[in-house]
Amino acid sequence: MNAGKNRRRGGRQRSSAEPVRQEQDWMPAKRALKPAEVLSADEIENIHNRSLEVLRDIGIEFMLPEALDILEQEGARVDRETGIVKFDPEIVESWIKHAPPDFTIVPRNGERSLHFGGDDIVYGSIASTPNVMDLDNGRRPGNKKDFQNLVKLSHMIGSCGLMSGYPVEPIDLPANHRHLDCAYDFLTLTDKAFRLYAIGETRTKDTLEMIKIGLGLDQDQLKQSPRAFAVLNVNSPLRVDAPLLEGCMELTRNNQAVIVTPVAFSGAMSPITLSGSLIQHNAECLAAIAFLQMVKPGAPVFYGSIFTNIDMKTGAPAFGTPDSLVGMIATGQLARRYNIPQRVFNGSTSNAVDAQAAYESMFSLWAAYLCGSHLVLHAHGMMEAGLTTSYEKVLLDAEMIQMMNAMSRPIDLSDADEAVEAIRSVGAGGHFLGTPHTMSRYKTAFHEPLLSDWRPYEFWQKDGSQDTAKRANTKWKKMLNEYEKPAIDPAINEELHDFVKRRKHEIGTNEI
């Protein structure tokens, strides 16, 4: 299932047997460095206990009566008037133990299955932005054409393991059947795993039906393995909205993966301190995960963290900052305490595809890597704290993620005898450029960048002094020109098409 597994260190010769990876190669990756720690085991235990106190004494609001029924049945104290649910610690502790430590999502193309757990790390596309921009046409509202282009690009980029959601919102499509059009594109323009927006039961059921058609599954087969996932955002502080609960319950009943993620930016939706934010964030994760396990014990879930703060001057969320990194590492320690796969993100607040865009995302990517996370949503293309997707930033992020992945290339030290012979033959003051040791390895010895220009200044200048964003612009246009739709059985394609047509008719539009 997991193409990453045979990439363990020492498993293969790095220098000759392994080709240099290209941007279009399928590239699940393993972490080569151990997760970092910023808190002691005692401190983590203290956060855990405080979170349980919050759930026992303050509680958390579940806005769906059906959810309250289940919670009450499992022994939580439910206030029917306010929707506030209080949990005795033992209830939370016993239910979160049912969450599996790892699982695999199997999309339409089984070779693009993704394992979440252990040292594996998967980077997804950007998702859910209302705007899109590129260097040629500037910034504009999201639309179907850009949506499709960005799905195609995400399909082609090897470091992009899945669709984190709509890579831009196609707001030219009516909201009541947008999920049908988008699911059709996700099932035909790419064969990678994708997120569905579990907003209410109907949309969720529609999308699950389409997954069954697209993957050729009956209801029992669907339940055998996660095929897709959704995000259950906690509307922090301490509130879980009804439509998401409804959709995510439907997914969970069908054994599909749910990512619990509090939107709890410190200073606004959670306390301004690290301790306060961690306590609340963890309480929210534990409550929602415990609830989903009540719905179906053993259902695949992620402990999700988009831990950061708002900028106290502007009120805007600050992404890719040192405070965020420290907090993310702490949430990673918590997720490992519970042995639940962790989901994080790659954030940038930059308005331009410039140095800020790069250093914020690079800091986010290091936070994701060092916190030991397994899934990085919004990894390719975020600008403006999630308000805009940039085509050029998609490529910039691909470059940086491929750098992270290349760190994990297997290290092979077995050529030491040959290397010492090369040192001897070259001797003091010589060079290694033409030695057999070099010549037999030079094509594949080092990571190849996507966008970096390493030429001397004069050559670069003669070529138009193109900065990284301009080079990314050239690159994505070339890629889109070369895009090929993944093969699909025409009968399946027709069945999907018919399903979309029928459901649109039922919903009340004939557009297609």
Place this chain on the structure above:
Amino acid sequence: MNAGKNRRRGGRQRSSAEPVRQEQDWMPAKRALKPAEVLSADEIENIHNRSLEVLRDIGIEFMLPEALDILEQEGARVDRETGIVKFDPEIVESWIKHAPPDFTIVPRNGERSLHFGGDDIVYGSIASTPNVMDLDNGRRPGNKKDFQNLVKLSHMIGSCGLMSGYPVEPIDLPANHRHLDCAYDFLTLTDKAFRLYAIGETRTKDTLEMIKIGLGLDQDQLKQSPRAFAVLNVNSPLRVDAPLLEGCMELTRNNQAVIVTPVAFSGAMSPITLSGSLIQHNAECLAAIAFLQMVKPGAPVFYGSIFTNIDMKTGAPAFGTPDSLVGMIATGQLARRYNIPQRVFNGSTSNAVDAQAAYESMFSLWAAYLCGSHLVLHAHGMMEAGLTTSYEKVLLDAEMIQMMNAMSRPIDLSDADEAVEAIRSVGAGGHFLGTPHTMSRYKTAFHEPLLSDWRPYEFWQKDGSQDTAKRANTKWKKMLNEYEKPAIDPAINEELHDFVKRRKHEIGTNEI
């Protein structure tokens, strides 16, 4: 001596007692995350043993007869005709044990003393570039005016602990007395520690004399503590040049610090594989460090690494790459095996202050951090693999280094009771913006960036759509306008001036 020492985690309240640091605050830093490892202890031991074999069987060239005398006297096998020196492993092993595990460099301003060892990490300026550039005036050869401006900026930037060397080569100054002018500027425009170029005995002695005058020391006092440092580059493969040996021997005799750094880019000056490069790099470090310890046992030295490869397509060195990061982490493991402080660098090959400049330097900074290094030279301003200093890149690097430093701000979890009360008072669906818990902390809760623009797109656009480089341009000009020369005793200033005048006269120029 070490301002970093009182910044240990938990030592102080982060949220209220510690002010947010500004770009001009003196900012020595501690590492908050443990150094990473990419090789096993056995693999490190194997590299170590192979390096000793190289020194025993192949040897390394020392191009200075005086050095050969010392090496022969201490039992190395010296070929007088070729200058090749072969070492029995016991000789190397016994001498490198004399290198101290940590030491402190005390510059003119004792409050800006720098401790090298343990968890401390110091970032220096850029050094030794032939060109300089800024957004207003483009790219041009280095000169005295830019040299002085860059010293002033480096003086003002809190994350810049020392002058790594000339922040640009003032090539309008005659080479035979450039060291006098530059040392005068280093001793008067800033009070931070600086590097001297130990090229030959005369220049080295001149600069040491000026340090004695500037710091008010006699010869015995000079020897009591390192006041300055130099870099001894190994001219890889396996060759140490005469003038550097001569200068560095003079420094070592005076108990000043020497940074041994092989210039051994894989594929050209060392074998193309990680194993071969590490073996050669380590052999070169060990030989030069053992030699310096023969000159003066216990003299302060650094194990220096600028480990990377050339790009096999262009022949240019590739900086800030994943291969470099893996190699740097391995050299960090070696330096820790010998318990010798490690020096690394912050490299970028970019021609523009753009995304590439940011992601390459950010990757270099993470390599420096995770390899456990103690001194990062060339940290503020490198472009074009060291051919150019950019004013804007100086500020960009300061931003990124201050992000690294901010990770190490003390974590204080002691407000948990108060935070839980804030969570209780806000309740489900509220917000924390006006709570007492927030109001008492919001001014200092989070790291403040130097250059990042977090405003909404429309505000940023109205303000001229300035990218990060443009904002850095505005910032450095403002800083230079606000520069103030650090205080110096007028008598000392006059004595320095007179020394420079006299030595120039003796050397054969009356320019001043």
